[in-house]
Amino acid sequence: MSRKHILAPAVIAVSALTACAPGEDTGPVEIRLGHVGAPESLYDIVANEFAERANDRLGEAGRVIVYGSSQLGGDDVLLQKLKLGTVEMSLPSTVMSSVIDGFGLFEMPYLVQDREHMKRIEEDVFWDHLAPLAEAEGYRILALWENGFRHITNNERPIRGPEDLAGIKLRTPRGVWRVKLFQAYGANPTPMPLAEVFVALQTGVMDGQENPLAQIASAKLHEVQSYLSLTGHVYTPAFVTVGEARWQRLPEEVRAILEDTAREMQEFVYETSARMDAELLEELRAAGIEVNEADRARFRDASGAIYDEFAEDVDGGGELVRRVGELAR
Numbered sequence: 001m002s003r004k005h006i007l008a009p010a011v012i013a014v015s016a017l018t019a020c021a022p023g024e025d026t027g028p029v030e031i032r033l034g035h036v037g038a039p040e041s042l043y044d045i046v047a048n049e050f051a052e053r054a055n056d057r058l059g060e061a062g063r064v065i066v067y068g069s070s071q072l073g074g075d076d077v078l079l080q081k082l083k084l085g086t087v088e089m090s091l092p093s094t095v096m097s098s099v100i101d102g103f104g105l106f107e108m109p110y111l112v113q114d115r116e117h118m119k120r121i122e123e124d125v126f127w128d129h130l131a132p133l134a135e136a137e138g139y140r141i142l143a144l145w146e147n148g149f150r151h152i153t154n155n156e157r158p159i160r161g162p163e164d165l166a167g168i169k170l171r172t173p174r175g176v177w178r179v180k181l182f183q184a185y186g187a188n189p190t191p192m193p194l195a196e197v198f199v200a201l202q203t204g205v206m207d208g209q210e211n212p213l214a215q216i217a218s219a220k221l222h223e224v225q226s227y228l229s230l231t232g233h234v235y236t237p238a239f240v241t242v243g244e245a246r247w248q249r250l251p252e253e254v255r256a257i258l259e260d261t262a263r264e265m266q267e268f269v270y271e272t273s274a275r276m277d278a279e280l281l282e283e284l285r286a287a288g289i290e291v292n293e294a295d296r297a298r299f300r301d302a303s304g305a306i307y308d309e310f311a312e313d314v315d316g317g318g319e320l321v322r323r324v325g326e327l328a329r
Helices: 042-061 075-084 101-107 115-136 176-184 194-203 213-218 244-249 252-264 266-287 296-301 304-313 317-326
Strands: 029-034 062-067 139-154 169-172 188-191 208-212 227-230 235-243 290-293
Touching (some): 042 062, 042 139, 042 252, 042 266, 075 235, 101 176, 101 304, 101 317, 115 235, 115 266, 139 213, 139 244, 139 252, 139 266, 169 176, 176 188, 176 304, 194 208, 208 213, 213 266, 235 244, 252 266, 266 290, 304 317
Parallel strands (some): 029 062, 169 188, 169 208, 227 290
Antiparallel strands (some): 139 227, 139 235
């Protein structure tokens, strides 16, 4: 069930940036939001929109400052910094499945049908069953945004079915289930921070990678790739995440403004992502990368073992998959 908060007055007393005692007023708080997206990526656009909206409401009480392009570290480093309280907010995606087993749900191929399906998953599954798992690990998720539907690029050949991935050195994000998935498809997957991918592709250390179109275009990956295959193999949410300990040191009114603003951003995120998908596909074609449709049925047929393993290895995994499936239309 979705949680709602009432917006607070904009002008409020706040605690210091460092870990001071609750109620100790030493000036406006700086809220650092770190993410891995490049300029003009979906992450970049929506994080800056969030900061603008939140800062309008915070007034003199505080300020959200966005650090993109992995300036504050990759996803795994940002999760560590959230716990330490040296970063207030971040937008992890796939990496959450390596920290919390249940989040591997979003690594299951072709599970999420579309954004409307994702909204139902959020309402009926996420907040009651997955968000508490994050809180048990010291993280609080304020809202669900989007990373997007993922596709494969490479320099070897068009990918039409799983057999075309045989032997391809494929960069993946850090996520145990993503690695297992591409191993099942016959590729040689290697987790790597997004900031290192361009050079790895350029030098041939990696043959290919998989990402949403917004990440492919903003990171200029198409400049060092020959083929774009529209596999849409996984939909990845982005989790607007804070460290619980640092979060509790912020004034209640500031927390309410940040959480309300993060929640209300979802429609903007989905609309922006859908628009970018359509526009960027045409731009990537015009830039010269060869685009092909993949046979998604063949990929689905090759994915059964991953679902079986998830159900066996993750407590309640089979039930989560069943519930998500029932929400599809």
